[in-house]
Amino acid sequence: MDVIDLPKQVALRKAAWVKWYAKNKRSLMKMDREILQLHLEAEADTNCLACGNCCRSLGPMILPDDVDRMGKALRIKPSAVIERYLRTDEDGDRVFRSMPCPFLGDDNYCAIYENRPRACREYPHTDRKKFYQIFSLSVKNAETCPIVFKVLEKLTAGG
Numbered sequence: 001m002d003v004i005d006l007p008k009q010v011a012l013r014k015a016a017w018v019k020w021y022a023k024n025k026r027s028l029m030k031m032d033r034e035i036l037q038l039h040l041e042a043e044a045d046t047n048c049l050a051c052g053n054c055c056r057s058l059g060p061m062i063l064p065d066d067v068d069r070m071g072k073a074l075r076i077k078p079s080a081v082i083e084r085y086l087r088t089d090e091d092g093d094r095v096f097r098s099m100p101c102p103f104l105g106d107d108n109y110c111a112i113y114e115n116r117p118r119a120c121r122e123y124p125h126t127d128r129k130k131f132y133q134i135f136s137l138s139v140k141n142a143e144t145c146p147i148v149f150k151v152l153e154k155l156t157a158g159g
């Protein structure tokens with residue numbers, strides 16, 4: 001699946017997905033195990049190293065613990081991490097100064113993978129509990145991430 005096509009493909013399906021959610025909201029609350037299975041299948045079917053779309057286009061929120069970990073990984077002080085790599089966005093959150101992420105390599109490897117920010121570890125969230133709480137966010141994330149797109153496609157198949 002070409003990630004460039006994802007926004008268009010989501011636009012084609014969004015109304016059906018939202019309709020499915022309205023109809024299945026209650027049962028979705030008890031479907032975390034099924035969704036985790038869909039996530040694992042989609043993940044196995046997707047090569048993040050051939051994608052890197054999240055690291056190129058989304059700006060993860062960077063928490064104080066992330067700054068400390070990144071500083072240790074880079075062997076610089078937390079204040080230097082902030083000065084060199086981060087800015088404060090319009091919501092008051094710390095994010096990378098620019099995207100694509102400065103730690104994303106040409107081969108789509110993350111240079112600080114073991115110490116990457118929590119938001120990076122948790123993305124694309126389709127393996128988390130209480131998925132029903134992030135259905136709308138996931139529709140948005142499906143525009144960026146093929147894993148999320150595949151999960152929503154399978155989840156909502158059959159109406």
Ligand code: SF4
Binds near residue numbers: 110112113116
């Ligand atoms: S820190 Fe690593 S995982 Fe996070 S956006 Fe940058 S390259 Fe991607």
Ligand code: SF4
Binds near residue numbers: 046052144145
């Ligand atoms: S998590 Fe999703 S968007 Fe990020 S690299 Fe993997 S498939 Fe691409």
